Structure formats: structure tokens, C-alpha cells
Amino acid sequence: MAHDHEGPLARLRRGHEELVLRQLRTHGPLSRGELGRLTGLSRTTLYDIVAALIDGGAVVAAVPAAAERRRGRPVETLSLHPGAGQAIGIDFARRAVHVAAVNVAHEVIGSASAPHGAGLTWGKRVDLAARLVGGLAGGTLRLGSLSGIGVGVVGPVHDAPTTDASTPDTPAPGTSGAERADSLEGASRPHEDLPVLLRKRFGVPVLLDNNTRLAALAEATWGAAAGVQDVLYLRLSHGVGGGLVVGGALHRGAHGLSGEFGHITAEPGGRRCSCGKDGCLETVASIGAVLDAHPAAGDLAGFLAALPVDPAARRVLDDVGTRVGTVLAAVCNAVGPHVTVLGGELAEAGPALFEPVERALSAHLMPVSRPGIDLRPATLGEVGGALGAIALVLHDSPLLTRYQTPNSVE
């Protein structure tokens, strides 16, 4: 996490800032005197903290019109910056860009998607994202006052979340946003420079994580498992992946490699997987594996359409569901989630998939755990990654506004 290495004084200060912001969030506009009584902070400390929050753009001070007419020094009222809390999420999927946005009340106000060719440069993908964001919510989004941008990308993300917000005074030596942007296309790990490119475009801090993990966080925030503390999310798509939400927060694991359910061995000695080992769940439960097992279907739409009338297609999905349920049971025995969410295009097969999954889950879970099985279809569809990216911003950075200078580009 971004704040792991700060000293005790910085932590103390941050605690006080959080306290002040929480009171303003709970009670609405307050005077300094009221804030002092509510927080228990001394006058010196409070004035200092409030000044820093105003400087950082998180809090605004105003003199109510009525007060201006009274004698003596008018009492300033402090309130949260009206833009604080607005956030957007961008999911750079393999061949599409998805965006979503929330308002200051953290309600989703819109989402949009656009497909693109596999070879599109990062610069053009960022352009595409900016156009999609610009069209969201009929222009009511105030880009200049965003709290932050969350970003989902394909593949493992090390030491997530990436944020340039935690080190506002220490830019990487010898790099400018422009230089980095130029070298981005050729980089072997583009994730490392993408935040710089995005910050240059939007002028706000950027948090980055794996997009499938982010879809897990989205389902646990706004989707099928909204408000559930411990969630296992599995996505069956062109790849097979997932994510764990533990205690309400995204679990990342060592080296950013948590939630790799697609690479648990499902068929010992089975087919070689793209990851380099054999018999991974992905080799039997991806869209490609299903179409390989039933080539007559042509594509996924054809396969799903054939299910009601084609027993062979149902048998294929029965086998897939059994493998998926067996792997899920192993993970459930290990981590004990409250809810398991199944998403991705294959999950649209409905009961033809869910029934064999539940049978296998039941067969391989400890009997004492079976009554607690709660398997649900994902509800957020293809914008789950973008929504999860917003959730990342809201979860991990309640204070991002501190570092934000509206409309500025570093």
C-alpha cells in the first residue's frame, strides 16, 4: 500500500485529516469551532489541518451570506470540495476500452465501452478512453475536480495499486510524462508508464490493478455480492481468472499473483496452458476450450443458442461445470468466502453451467460447509473492470483529493 512507509508523525497527521473529513462528510458544512468540538482536536492542530486540506483542494471555506451582514469577523463555514468523491474508472481490456464514473454520492452515473483492434497503441487507447469519459453523463462530470482515476489492465500487476499520488514531491528522476509516453508503446511492461500518460491527460492521481481482480471488487461493491465482506469471483471468458475480496478489500497476495484460479490444475497431465504448465482450469473452462470441445457451434453465440436443443453441447458444459466446481471447492475450503460469484461470457449459459458447478462444489466441500454455499451469477457484465477501478479509488484513497490541484498538469 502507498502509505506503508510513512513515519509516525505523518500517520498522526493523516489520522487527524481523516477525522476532520469524516465530520464534514457526516454533518455537512461546519465552522471551525464546531469542528473543534466534534473532533476533540486543539485549536492549533485543527487550524493547521484545515489549512492544509483547503490548500490541497479537499475542503473549501465560505462565508454564508447571512453572516456577512453581522458585525465583527464573519464565521467561515467549511465543507467538502463539491468535486471530492467524483471518480472515473477505465478498463483497458485486450480489445476494448470500458469506462465508468461515479458522482460525489458515489453513485454510478454512467458507463461506456468501445471495441478496438488488438494492435492499437497505448496513446490511441488513452485518447479513446478520454473520448468515452467526455461523453459520460452528458458532460455533468467535472473533470477538473476528479478525486482520481482507477485503471484496470490485463495481466499481473506487481505491488498494486500503482499510484503517483503517494509521492507528489518525488517524481522519478530524469523522466517527464512526455518522455515516458513516447517510450510507452515499446515497453515490455506498459503498466509502469500508463499512470504517467493518464495523469498527463487528466491531471489527477491514478491507481492501477489487474482488471479481473477489479471486477471482483466491483461485484462486491455494486454487483452480485454488494456489501459482502468475503467474496470469491471467477470469470470464465477467453481467459479464466478471478479475484478474492477479503474483509471488504481486494486481496492482492505476494507479487500481485492472487486470484489465479484459472491456473489451478484441473486436469492433471492435461493440455498445455498459455501460462506454461499443464492442465490448468483455463485449458478446460475458457471460451476457446469449450469451442474446441464442440467445434460445430462455430462461436460462443452459436454454442449458447444450441444448448436448449443440443445434448452434446450440454454434455460439454456439464464437464466444464464439474471442473469449475471442483476447483472452486478447493478454494472455498481454503478461504471460506461468504459468496461465490461466477461471471464472464460463459456464465451466460445459466443453469446448464451453474447446476454442474453446484453439484461439484457440494461434492468437494466439507459437509459442514455445504449449507453455506451461496453461488451467484455476476451482474455487472463487461464494465465490471471499470467499476472496480472506481471502487479501488474509493477504497484505497479517501484522501486522494489532498494531492490534487484542480485542472493542473504536473
Next chain:
Amino acid sequence: MAHDHEGPLARLRRGHEELVLRQLRTHGPLSRGELGRLTGLSRTTLYDIVAALIDGGAVVAAVPAAAERRRGRPVETLSLHPGAGQAIGIDFARRAVHVAAVNVAHEVIGSASAPHGAGLTWGKRVDLAARLVGGLAGGTLRLGSLSGIGVGVVGPVHDAPTTDASTPDTPAPGTSGAERADSLEGASRPHEDLPVLLRKRFGVPVLLDNNTRLAALAEATWGAAAGVQDVLYLRLSHGVGGGLVVGGALHRGAHGLSGEFGHITAEPGGRRCSCGKDGCLETVASIGAVLDAHPAAGDLAGFLAALPVDPAARRVLDDVGTRVGTVLAAVCNAVGPHVTVLGGELAEAGPALFEPVERALSAHLMPVSRPGIDLRPATLGEVGGALGAIALVLHDSPLLTRYQTPNSVE
């Protein structure tokens, strides 16, 4: 957790108390004026918080001898109660009681164990625990000023940790410690009454959890993975179980059923397990399963002694290690621990077990994760559960002293 449902005011107050206690822990004895400057709290708030901490026994006020001779009102110095932070852990294993204790600096000052027959009543097991605790550390332990007692028990613990400390003013209706103690032996879920029995004996709050999970926490606190944030612990003993430490804290999962690695299917269609399903890891990797596979050894000591000279014994362990490594790889792909710790009596076989485990782990982990494999033997032995129970007290209840009245019995 115990404090999930408190209101915002109580949370604010608790935050201030933690702030004051942290300053005293970091800086040693301080005056109220110094505390005010260090915490940023107003005089009113600080005096109120300090008074409550003194009332609760967490903080003591003293007038330094030098100050007494000066004119005017002497300046009181505040410091942590010398007993605050002392804690004991008791592990009620199947046929033994293990105890351990830490001093105010949270250093382990001693541990002790005593075996007993399987039929011993809970009352007698608590007596045995009290005798072992009394003999610890040559009587330097001040029972009257304990912060709390952590307790490990066999089997799943629902909604752990159990604590009667979070509700000091609301005892369960119609029960007294004595009534509960009398009915304890016949209870189907003795865990529910054990805290009452122990609180009656020791007069301090009690936290309770599964003893194998607690051993995981102990290894992540004082043992093989001390200080590591994400730890997977597997114990191969008469049963096979484990625990996950996530972000430095014990992961409990839904219904208290996290860490059940022993009941992940390791041999589809294999032997019936005590849990009721077939082919669990426990059916192939417990001490009993090993002796069934190699009856000539007689007992575990005989088996371990035979390893260097008996190829058949090594083959048995090779197969066990392969199954264990395969299951561990599935869990590692899912949760990505920094360190995996292998404990229990079977782990004493050393390389004859660890080598096949590492081979299988490597074969079934994503290739990108293989360089990060960090498999270590457990170091805390049979007192791991008791030590983990202490860690539970220190992790979950830094403020337990608040509720404690020294030497009192409710």
C-alpha cells in the same frame, strides 16, 4: 470483530484512546501537557480520555519525587500500567493442555505442556491449565494485571474471536459463570461456555479461536514466518489443517471455516474422511494415513527412524509430499502467500517430505510464481497454538486493559 457495531462517537473516542496509549508506549512517561502537544488533542478532550484510561486501569498517574519538593501544584506523570500487555495463551488440544505467556514487552517468557486422557472434563482441563500457568516464569507473571487470555480449541469456531470483553455491561441473560460451568461437560459445543469458565478462574477477558489457525498466527508472529504479512500454514498431524494470515491478521472466512486445507480433495474417489466426504488430503497425509500405508513402522517415531534405511517408507512419504504439494499449489495460485509454513509431527521428517512437496508445488504453480516459492518448516512446535492465542489477544485487543479491574472476578 468485537467493535464492528459501535457508533461513530464510540469509535472517535476509541481512536483518541489509542492515540494517547501509542504516545505513552513510544515515549514512555509523559505529563498531560506533553501528551497534548504530541496528540494534538484539546485540553478538555485529553483530560477526559486520560481520566477514563486511569479508571480502566490502562494508565497510572504518579508524581515524580523531585517534583514534590517544588512549589505549586506538582506535575503528574502518566505512564502505561506496568501490567498492561501481559497475556497468556492456553491451547486445549485433544489430549494435552499447552500454555505460554508474554511479558509487558510482548516477549515470550515461558511455555509449558501437560498431556491428559481423552475423557478429562473441561473443569479439570481448566484446573490443569491454571496449574501450568502458575508455574510459568517462576511466578513473575502478575495474574492480577493480565491484559487477557487467548484460548485455542479443536474444531471450527464460529464468528471468532469470542470475547466477553466487548460487552462488559451486558452479560448473557440468566446465566452465571457457575451455572454455565456445571452444564459445560455435557454441552455439544463447549466452546461457547469455556470463556465464562476461564473468566471466572482468571478474572480477565477471554478470546477464543481454532488452535490450528492460531498456530498459523503464531508462526507469522514469532515463528518461521515472523513479520511476514501473507502466510499459508499447513499442519500435518493426527488431523490435517491449517490457517491463512492475510495482511498480518488471521483470516477467518465465512462461518469460521477458513484454512480447511485438510479437506480439499486430494484423491478423487478416495477414502472416506472423518468429515464425511471422500478423498480429503487428511485421508492421505495424516499420521494415521502414513502408518496405514506403512504398518511395519508401528508408530510415527518408528516411521521417522526407518526413513534413512527403508526405501518403502521414503516412497510412502514421497507420495504424501506429492499430494500435499499439489493441494498447496492450488491454494497458492488462489491466495498468493509470501511464505508457506509446514508444521505438525510429520514435518519432522525433513527433506524426505519437503523435497516431494516442493517438486509438486513447482509443477502445479504458475511458472511466473515459481521463483517466489518460499516453503519453510514450522519452528514453534506443540506450543504454537498457545502462542497464537496470545498473538490473538495482542492483535485483536490492544485496549483490553480498558475493561479490566485488577484482581477482580465478575
